[in-house]
Amino acid sequence: MRDRVPVVVQGSGRRARRAGLVGVLWAAAELTVTVGVVVLLLVVHQVWWTNRQAAAAAQEQVQALERAWDGGNTSGPVAPAPSGSGASVEPGDPAVSGAPSEGTPGPPAASRSPRPAAKPPARDQAYAVLRIPRLGLVVPVAQGIDKRAVLDKGYAGQYPGTAQPGAQGNFALAGHRNTHGEPFRYINRLRAxxxxxxxxxxxxxxxxxxxxxxxxxxxxxxxxxxxxxSLVKPDAGYSEPGAYITLTTCTPEYSSKYRLVVWGTLTSS
Structure with missing residues (x-):
């Protein structure tokens, strides 16, 4: 009897190889989708969840400072408030600003004598509250610009070595524009x-x-x-001594390539 050509066996082999290739492609597609979902969740956590957490904790710290001041504790900074106990707050929400009503400005900073500088606060601890009525912003201020200890908490951080609030010199602050409470996200909207x-x-x-x-x-x-x-753009800035405030943040949004700067002068204290 003649041997038969194994046509059926060869066809089965090709189908098996095709099935194996399909399986590999399917597994690769599933892996790609899984990685994409994980990356998306990380982005959501970084952009949305950290904002809510930091903004809520920052508002709790503001309340802790105000309670301490109302209770007569004026000896120094207040320890950070425990996080997670308050409702989350969106940055720039006017409903929680507690902003003061606008008053009549006093004389220009150059024509008055600012208060003497106070003793510098403890490093990384919140000791002041910055309010920006136009933005509905209320944010604690801490000494230092360390990301983990200050900025990532949703605080504004004071550059080390700069003047204290109300004092002659430059009270200079940094804050996140995106993520971690993003307190300075909208400072580009400020006007003279x-x-x-x-x-x-x-x-x-x-x-x-x-x-x-x-x-x-x-x-x-x-x-x-x-x-x-500015050292980069010498026509930007001031030339006379005075009592100044400086706000700095990253620009453009979601980038740290450049810095956006807002300057102000003391009018009353």
Missing amino acids: GDELVVDVRGRRYTYVVGKILGETTERDTGVIAPVPR
């Missing part, structure tokens, strides 16, 4: 004449926005100098 109010242990210092630098490099240290003036 807007108030920046700083409360410290029962004292209130009111600054008025004077100038805005839309973009400079991250190494432009002149913007936080005692007399703030």
Whole structure:
């Protein structure tokens, strides 16, 4: 008897190989989808959940400071409030701003004598509250600009070595524009004449926005100098001593390539 050609066997082999290839492609597609979902969840956590957590914790810290001041504790900074006990707050929500009513500005900073500088607060601890009525923003201020210890908590951080609130020199602050509470997200909306109010242990210092630098490099240290003036764009800034406030944040949004700068001068305290 003649041997038969194994046609059926060869066809079965091809089908098996095709089935194996389909299986590999399917597994790769499933892996791609899974990785995509994980990345999406990480983005949601970073952009949305960290914002809610940090903003809520920052508002709790503001309330802790205000309670301590109302209770007569004016000796120094207040320890951080425990997080997670308050309702989440969206940044820039006017309903929770607690912003002061606008008053009549006093004389320009250059024509008055600011209060003497207070003793610097403990590092990384919240000691003041910044209020920006136009933005409906209320945020605690801590000494230092460490990301984990200060900025990622949704606080504004004071650059080390800069002046204390109400004092001669430059009270310079940094804050996140995106993620972790993003307190400075909308400072690009500020205009000349807007108030920046700083409360410290029962004292209130009111600054008025004077100038805005839309973009400079991250190494432009002149913007936080005692007399703030850009080293990159020398026509931006001030030339006379005074009592200044500086707000800095990243720009453009979701990027840390450049810095956005807002300057103000003290009008009352």
